Amino acid sequence: MSRPREEALSLKGLNLISFAVLAIIVTFFLLAPLFLEVYYLSVLRNSLLFAALTISWFFFSGTTKYVSLGSAAFFGTGLYFTALYLEQSIFTKHIIMLPLPVIMLMAGLLNFVIAFVVGLISLRLKGMYFAIATFALGEACRGIFDYVVSDFMGTYYTYIPPFSSEITYYTITVTAFTIFLLIFVLYRSKLGLALRTIGENEEAAAHLGVNTSLVKTFGFAISAMCIGFMGSCYVTIFTVTSPKLAFDFQFSFLPPMMAMFGGLESFYAPLVGAVILSLLREFLGVTLVHYFLLTLGIIIVLIAEFMPEGVVCFLKRWLMIKF
Amino acid sequence: MLDIIIGGALIGALYSLVAVGLNIQYGITRILNLAYGEVLIIGAYITFLFFNFYGINPLLTLILSGLITFILGILLQVAVFRKLVHSSSSALELEFRSLFACFGLIYIIQNLLAHIFGTTPIGVPYLMEGISILGERFRTNMVVAAVLSILINAVVYAFIRFTKFGLAMRATAEEPLGAQLIGIDILKVHLVSFSMGCLTAALSGSMVCLIYSNLTPYSGTFYTIIALIILILGGKGNFLGSVVGAFIIGCSYYAMLTFKASLADPVIYIVLIVMLIIRPRGLFGRQ
Amino acid sequence: MPNLLNRKAVSKMTVIIIAAVIIVASIAGSLYYFLYYLPAKQLAPKDKIVIGIVQSLSGPLAVQVMMWHQCYKWIIDDYNAKGGLYVPEYGKKLPITYIEYNDESDINKMLTLTERLITIDKVDLIFAPASTGFCYAAFSLYEKYHYPVIALTYGSQVGAEKMRRGELKYCFQTLASPDEVGEAVLGLLNHIKDKCGPLGNVGIIYHIDQHGIEHAAAIFGRLSLVGFNIAVYESYPFMTTEFKPLISRLKDANVEVLILCGYEGPYFLRDAMAVNYNPKFLLLGPSGVETPGMAFGALGFTLEQLKGVMLYIGPSISYTENDFLKQWAEEHKERFRPVYHNEYGYPFPPSATFYAALQCLFEAVQKVGLNREKIAEALRTGSFDTILGKMRLRAGYSPQTEIGGGIIEQWQNRRIMEVIWPSKAASADVIYPKPPWPSS
Numbered sequence A: 001m002s003r004p005r006e007e008a009l010s011l012k013g014l015n016l017i018s019f020a021v022l023a024i025i026v027t028f029f030l031l032a033p034l035f036l037e038v039y040y041l042s043v044l045r046n047s048l049l050f051a052a053l054t055i056s057w058f059f060f061s062g063t064t065k066y067v068s069l070g071s072a073a074f075f076g077t078g079l080y081f082t083a084l085y086l087e088q089s090i091f092t093k094h095i096i097m098l099p100l101p102v103i104m105l106m107a108g109l110l111n112f113v114i115a116f117v118v119g120l121i122s123l124r125l126k127g128m129y130f131a132i133a134t135f136a137l138g139e140a141c142r143g144i145f146d147y148v149v150s151d152f153m154g155t156y157y158t159y160i161p162p163f164s165s166e167i168t169y170y171t172i173t174v175t176a177f178t179i180f181l182l183i184f185v186l187y188r189s190k191l192g193l194a195l196r197t198i199g200e201n202e203e204a205a206a207h208l209g210v211n212t213s214l215v216k217t218f219g220f221a222i223s224a225m226c227i228g229f230m231g232s233c234y235v236t237i238f239t240v241t242s243p244k245l246a247f248d249f250q251f252s253f254l255p256p257m258m259a260m261f262g263g264l265e266s267f268y269a270p271l272v273g274a275v276i277l278s279l280l281r282e283f284l285g286v287t288l289v290h291y292f293l294l295t296l297g298i299i300i301v302l303i304a305e306f307m308p309e310g311v312v313c314f315l316k317r318w319l320m321i322k323f
Numbered sequence B: 001m002l003d004i005i006i007g008g009a010l011i012g013a014l015y016s017l018v019a020v021g022l023n024i025q026y027g028i029t030r031i032l033n034l035a036y037g038e039v040l041i042i043g044a045y046i047t048f049l050f051f052n053f054y055g056i057n058p059l060l061t062l063i064l065s066g067l068i069t070f071i072l073g074i075l076l077q078v079a080v081f082r083k084l085v086h087s088s089s090s091a092l093e094l095e096f097r098s099l100f101a102c103f104g105l106i107y108i109i110q111n112l113l114a115h116i117f118g119t120t121p122i123g124v125p126y127l128m129e130g131i132s133i134l135g136e137r138f139r140t141n142m143v144v145a146a147v148l149s150i151l152i153n154a155v156v157y158a159f160i161r162f163t164k165f166g167l168a169m170r171a172t173a174e175e176p177l178g179a180q181l182i183g184i185d186i187l188k189v190h191l192v193s194f195s196m197g198c199l200t201a202a203l204s205g206s207m208v209c210l211i212y213s214n215l216t217p218y219s220g221t222f223y224t225i226i227a228l229i230i231l232i233l234g235g236k237g238n239f240l241g242s243v244v245g246a247f248i249i250g251c252s253y254y255a256m257l258t259f260k261a262s263l264a265d266p267v268i269y270i271v272l273i274v275m276l277i278i279r280p281r282g283l284f285g286r287q
Numbered sequence C: 001m002p003n004l005l006n007r008k009a010v011s012k013m014t015v016i017i018i019a020a021v022i023i024v025a026s027i028a029g030s031l032y033y034f035l036y037y038l039p040a041k042q043l044a045p046k047d048k049i050v051i052g053i054v055q056s057l058s059g060p061l062a063v064q065v066m067m068w069h070q071c072y073k074w075i076i077d078d079y080n081a082k083g084g085l086y087v088p089e090y091g092k093k094l095p096i097t098y099i100e101y102n103d104e105s106d107i108n109k110m111l112t113l114t115e116r117l118i119t120i121d122k123v124d125l126i127f128a129p130a131s132t133g134f135c136y137a138a139f140s141l142y143e144k145y146h147y148p149v150i151a152l153t154y155g156s157q158v159g160a161e162k163m164r165r166g167e168l169k170y171c172f173q174t175l176a177s178p179d180e181v182g183e184a185v186l187g188l189l190n191h192i193k194d195k196c197g198p199l200g201n202v203g204i205i206y207h208i209d210q211h212g213i214e215h216a217a218a219i220f221g222r223l224s225l226v227g228f229n230i231a232v233y234e235s236y237p238f239m240t241t242e243f244k245p246l247i248s249r250l251k252d253a254n255v256e257v258l259i260l261c262g263y264e265g266p267y268f269l270r271d272a273m274a275v276n277y278n279p280k281f282l283l284l285g286p287s288g289v290e291t292p293g294m295a296f297g298a299l300g301f302t303l304e305q306l307k308g309v310m311l312y313i314g315p316s317i318s319y320t321e322n323d324f325l326k327q328w329a330e331e332h333k334e335r336f337r338p339v340y341h342n343e344y345g346y347p348f349p350p351s352a353t354f355y356a357a358l359q360c361l362f363e364a365v366q367k368v369g370l371n372r373e374k375i376a377e378a379l380r381t382g383s384f385d386t387i388l389g390k391m392r393l394r395a396g397y398s399p400q401t402e403i404g405g406g407i408i409e410q411w412q413n414r415r416i417m418e419v420i421w422p423s424k425a426a427s428a429d430v431i432y433p434k435p436p437w438p439s440s
Helices: A016-034 A038-064 A071-091 A100-122 A127-153 A165-187 A190-200 A202-207 A212-237 A250-262 A268-287 A292-306 A311-322 B002-029 B036-054 B058-087 B091-117 B140-162 B164-174 B176-181 B186-211 B220-234 B239-259 B261-278 C012-043 C062-068 C070-081 C107-120 C132-145 C157-164 C178-196 C210-225 C244-252 C265-275 C292-298 C323-335 C351-368 C372-381
Strands: B130-133 B136-139 C049-055 C085-087 C092-094 C096-102 C125-127 C149-151 C171-173 C201-207 C230-236 C255-261 C281-284 C310-316 C383-386 C389-392 C406-410 C418-421
Touching: A016 A038, A016 A165, A016 C012, A038 A071, A038 A165, A038 A190, A038 A212, A038 A250, A038 A268, A038 C107, A071 A100, A071 A127, A071 A212, A071 A250, A100 A127, A100 A212, A100 B261, A127 A250, A127 B091, A127 B220, A127 B261, A165 A190, A165 A212, A190 A202, A190 A212, A202 A212, A212 C107, A250 A268, A250 A292, A250 A311, A250 B091, A268 A292, A268 A311, A268 C096, A268 C107, A292 B058, A292 B091, B002 B036, B002 B136, B002 B140, B002 B164, B002 B186, B002 B220, B002 B239, B002 C244, B036 B058, B036 B091, B036 B186, B036 B220, B058 B091, B058 B186, B091 B220, B130 B140, B130 C265, B136 B140, B136 C265, B140 B164, B140 B186, B140 B239, B164 B176, B164 B186, B176 B186, B186 B220, B220 B239, B220 B261, B239 B261, B239 C244, B261 C230, C049 C070, C049 C107, C062 C070, C070 C096, C070 C351, C085 C351, C096 C107, C107 C125, C107 C132, C125 C149, C125 C351, C132 C149, C132 C157, C132 C171, C132 C210, C149 C351, C157 C171, C157 C178, C178 C210, C178 C281, C178 C310, C178 C406, C178 C418, C201 C210, C201 C244, C210 C230, C210 C255, C230 C244, C244 C255, C244 C265, C265 C281, C310 C351, C323 C351, C351 C372, C351 C383, C351 C389
Parallel strands: C049 C096, C049 C125, C149 C171, C201 C230, C201 C255, C255 C281, C281 C310
Antiparallel strands: B130 B136, C085 C092, C310 C406, C383 C389, C406 C418
């Protein structure tokens, strides 16, 4: 099955048009609060959030084909770490207060370390086993936090100081774009190439001299770190969180679903797919209030059947043939 | 101590029936059916429907739910999965695509059930009285469910082990290409295996409906998770493995409830993680 | 497989033109929408009142919505049947319509959709979502946009404390806070002690969720201070269905007074019956056991089995206080026949209080109009005519009503629970000890 090689392997692959389009999009997002209502800002912010989660998931799982269903573990850890830190520093004043970006960095680093350790242990597993192992990790995290929260903290909910909606919007937008840039650069780097090679044929990659365990673990850890960053800035949306809310299973299955919706063949496909699916969910949710999930399910099954390579890749191929 | 073993065994017996269907589906057709729990809940709703509105004896509704979901399994295979299998060029790709399709199926089934039956929890309260086993008291319906699960498991095992078609199923599971070469109709084997998996799922779902009264259209994901955990714990494709794995899960949960109830929820996942670390292929699995 | 060698090269000009067309079209479309369409919609004369409802119509919380939020649609229908809601600034009654969104039990979605209701749909009033956590998260939005909202299912101490301190000015609760429940339990146990002599060991078990943790702490705090012996104080997994191990422990500790803070009442009852564990005092949390349609329907209990079982949830009434409420209960039964699929659909204990609380909101509108600041002020300070007589919302406490205000109920002899405590709201005295489980 032949596929055109999508990327040149260096930054020179960007041409002028893509750059211009990108500049327009980024400017739009950054200036949106000036002319859009709060609700539309929330919709944009949510779609960026899921896009960032999806591209982080894709960076490891889409390239190496090791499906991770444990994004919720890292998302929740980032979220909880930040929430607890904010609570302890603002409400109970046990520790010094730090600016949010610093806390977010700490949360990301924590996730990196955890994922590195988890990766060293679990990346020997193949295929479905890895998927289930990561899923079990997510649920185990939730259960353990449940235990810690009930036996040691005396309250199930952790309360978070409120943030203004501008700060929320900019925190999430800026973090998301930073993650896009980071993943873009890494994807086109040697690490990204190594990950993709592992995805094509792991044994061949090993023969080529790639240190597969180290590369996989590193890729997994970076992916988890970025997911942790997003979890961390998710904190700005709510005034309350709990293990059930932080480690919700939707953060484990939505990134893979959105990535597969868009397609797994290039960097842009899952990204655009995630934004489209996010907006679609929102749009269907308010127009078809009672039947929207059913409709969404039917759409997904149809796409799985007729556009298995993903909507974005399918459209690209279709457009290329037409022109 | 005794009540942990018996209680765990009762739960484990039911869970082993839950797992056996997924084992058959994944082992033979290589489709990772994440919508498995949803089929299980369909079975529960069928029992509820026939008991509540037509007054049929709950145990007889098992036959109905099995039949209906068998046909449903055939429909799903033909409508959804067959095309996926044809268009995928490798087992890995098939897993990816079936994962995606199953996400959609989950949404469809959950919301169809919610539209038809509403989201109020359902249950069929049947045989709720206590019964004594070796001095410990348990609910009668749990005992009945456990016994039935073991019986059904035995029938399925016998079918796979001793019939000609069962031989064909085992051959397809081990070596799909080779099986085709010697003339086994893979399509028929896939069809029957998948539907058989759906049938056992529905039977266990019906029994779950009799025991617990908290089923909603969204309860299916829990059982998918249980089935997956037991599948891996016991070893993919291994019958005895899933029975032993189910027993381990049942007993761990029960034991944790006895000693430290606040850790009972994560213990299942921790057991799985530990197993994956020390012996990734499961208790009886072959690599 | 398409032959890729035959495709024409896409000229750069074509792409630029297509991109430019798309961008210009999007900008033009958006400008039209924001500058012409939306303002036109808003300038239309007001001919109806719009209520925004965001609740979980699917997902795990849909159960709570199904059981507890039926009154939303019911009260709208009732007022519309009488011509609508009277609005002073228009001098006439306007019909009530609603916009409903499904948050799929996702808190982020709930917040986004609430923002939509407030900023895009610009609804007049908002009905709260289900569940304590969701309500608390939504409170910050209500405070920000000054929307007075009466939360029906919010029952946490933290928000109640904030309301008492005046930090939440637009949010009102209806349920009794954990400390009110704790007081009631203490009062009831003392009453039983005076009537029947000293009580045995106490066991408090609670689920791992905010409700369980807070209520258990409130009850434990008060009971231990006055010398009750609390032999077991344990948590268990949220929504677990296996209680046999925990019951063995309770039996071993000779627990005669059992308090279960959680939503797992039915599962506990089943296992307790099967294992024949029969505490003299059994108090459960809200779980469906208090809703006749569920208790005698899906849960399949009989009145003999439930006799003596108590529940804490308030403020409650027993629907025998006057003829109107008796009639209301019968209407409820007919109305909810299709919901519960049986003929036991009588109201659950606080059902009338929920209805009355929403009535306060509507009566406030009828008194001061649709200005939300004035409505909030009226709700904070005024009292309103409701089906429970004059009702006054109290910041951080359950509302004060002429009729009702019960917090602990018990299944006795009829298919609606009797309120047994506080005594001023009680319709019957407590049955103690609980009769043994009926055999078979």
